[in-house]
Amino acid sequence: MSETTQIGLSTADYFFDLPQELIAQDPLEKRDECRLLVIDKETGKTKHKIFSDIIDYLEPGDCLVLNNTKVxxxxxxxxxxxxxxxxxxxxxxxxxxxxxETLVKPGKKLRPGARVSFGGGILTAEILDIVEDGNRLVKFYYEGIWEEVLDRLGEMPLPPYITHKLKDKNMYQTIYAKYEGSAAAPTAGLHFTDELLKRISDKGVDMAFVTLHVGLGTFRPVKVTNVKEHHMHTEWYQVTAEAAEKINRAKENGHRVICVGTTSCRTIESAADENGRLSECSGDTSIFIYPGYKFKVLDCLITNFHLPESTLVMLVAALAGRENILAAYEEAIKEKYRFFSFGDACFITDRME
Known part of the structure; x- marks a missing residue:
């Protein structure tokens, strides 16, 4: 049996037919009122809930891991x-x-030496070099503070499948976003409100904040037939001493580590040693999680519904099994759940009750 004929190693093993109208174009006004599909990672059984019901599935002593990057x-x-x-x-x-490092359009016309003007000359850019995947190294020139110039001229980099214009920039930002650096939001976190986080904390659930600056590799399609040949782009992450201590304590005491989003999952799995322990660290990760991967730290995952044949759907399949995930997605499509960044959520858990 060749590698690609092994179930789960061919990109086509992660295909499902998604009706275009199920791709959410706008965020909900009330973040925690989206739908929540609860999936048992062992049996594949499902339950239909509302996102604020997530609190019923969290237990005192559990550690919720959240990515506090800011888009x-x-x-x-x-x-x-x-x-x-x-x-x-x-x-x-x-x-x-x-x-x-940037992505430019139209790439063919922007060779090294070309200059670009933004906002009538408030900001100018010079193309320096062409690097991996046709990306460009660009030097910017401006007066004043970079963040203020960017805030004035830049737009939120919504994924290509969202065609509506965002009415409020903050709707593509988690309420706990802190450290600037992402080209995309860690979207599983968009469903939390201050009130819901307070209720979760009051229940005795610990919260550990890690940082991973999300790159556009998140949306990059898998173009190879054999999953193992896909090349992940690197993203910068950081785990503080406080976050490491909270995660280690939960594991030592027999409690669960529950990641909010695939970026939090990839952060702690990258940072952990072979025994699943974390310490303060930072660096670049290109970890690619697909079926066959043995999780070192993560027990459960809160995440959105992902694109067919994407690295993200492969990650959730690594946790809950490919057949369980595809069956759950089929049910979500039948029940008209909303997909992708502004869509509904699922909770992959080890305890349904």
Whole structure:
């Protein structure tokens, strides 16, 4: 049996037919009123709930891990100097001295040496070099404070499948977003409100905040036939001493570590040693989790509904089993759950009651 004929190692094993109308275009006004599909990771059994019911599935001593990254308004629309042609630059990764790794459109017309103007010259950019995957290294020139200039000129970098314009930038931001650096939101966290987090805390559930700056690799399709050949892009993460201590304590005391979102999951799985213990650390991760992976720390996962054949659907299949996930997704489609960034949520758990 060749590798790609083994169930779960072919990208096509993660295909499902998703009606276009189920892709959520707008966030709900009340974040915690979206639907919640609870999935038993062992049996695949499901229950239909509302997101605020998540508190009923959390127990005192559990540790909830949340990603406190903050999305920057990373989409800049400008004009190529000399021709006036429309240009879009998407900020991916900050380097040094106002140099960023970016995604540019149209790429063919923006060779090294080309210059772009934004906001009538408030901000200008020079293309320095072409790097991996056709991304560009770009140096920016401006007066004043970078964050203020970006806030004034930039737009939220919504995923390509969202075509509606966002009425309020903060709706694509978790309520606990703190450290700027993401090109996309850790969307599982969008469902939490201050009130719900307070109720969870009052119940005796610990909260550990980690940081992973989400890159656009999140939306990059898997183009290879064999899952193992897919190349993940690196993303920067940080685990503080306080977060590590809370997560370790939950494990030592026989409680569960429950990640909010795939980014929190990838952070702690990257940071843990072979015994599943964490310590204060930071670095780049390109961890790719797919069926066959043995989780070192994570027990349960709160996440949204993901794209067919994506690395994210492979990650949830690693936790709950491919057949369980595909069956749960089929049920969600039948029940008209809303998919992707502004959609509904699921909770993959080891305890249904």
């Amino acid at each position: 920057i308004p990373a989409r800049l629309l400008g004009e190529k100097e000399g021709t006036g042609a429309a240009v879009e630059i998407l900020l991916l990764k900050r380097k040094e001295n106002d140099i960023w």
